[in-house]
Amino acid sequence: MEKKKIFKSAPLPFMGQKRKFLKQFEPALQKYSPTATYVDLFGGSGLLSHTVKALYPDATVIYNDFDNYRLRLDNVDRTNKLLSDLRAVLANYPKDKRVIGEIRDNIIDRLQKEEESGYLDYITISSSLLFSMKYAFSMEQFRKETLYNCVRQSNYDAKGYLEGIEVVSKCYKELFLKYKDLDKVVFLVDPPYLSTETNSYKGYWKLKDYLDVLQVLDKTKYFYFTSNKSSIIELCEWIETKTPMSNPFNGAYTETMTATVNYNSSYTDIMIYKI
Structure with missing residues (x-):
């Protein structure tokens, strides 16, 4: 029986893929159910979905391919x-x-x-x-x-990358409403980062869009990705102290990683997850 390849990075280039965060994502993932439904609301390159399915073959994994990455793979x-x-x-x-x-x-x-x-x-x-x-x-x-002349010298290999994963292409809000009431569901939430380059994503994201996403974190199990450029965490803390609204990150765990843009520029990538 042929052993299934486990990808540690997306098989084709994609800005914002989470390959450098896998060392923190994989151990955190082991705290969740191996038979849960994992809904990747902003699927991007599909790397998070692939990683979940590789660790938990019996899990149901929904990959929201809003950027049509599957067409590139095909x-x-x-x-x-x-x-x-x-x-x-x-x-x-x-x-x-x-x-x-x-x-x-x-x-x-x-x-x-x-x-x-x-x-x-x-x-x-x-x-x-x-x-x-x-x-x-x-x-x-x-x-x-x-x-x-920086042409890649070897061919790309995407065989089996999305095997066993359900691929959809929907508005994340519609997908969230469909699955939010399941007994065992975990949302993977990796929207385009606020205050970072988003040219390779569909559409343009405004502050309102980022704030709307926070609604999917209310009373759910999730992995949420952001960066220190967005100031979303500080904003939620401010909202909690100044308004009747609660902070969706209360009780969650936080992991960070330094992301290097070039020799003199870097920022902090942040993964927040609630079990």
């Missing part, structure tokens, strides 16, 4: 073929150097051909052709960007 073979072609184009080009001239034109032509064929994974290809943490989301953007 097209991984096409993306690998494109990367293979790009490696051939850049075979004699210096690694990590700016790509100019005829070679750049050849790359743009190849990307254009891929888009015209029906699908181009802009985020994954951006990670191989653009400066770190930059993304293009259209051919028009790619034509304007400075390209670099």
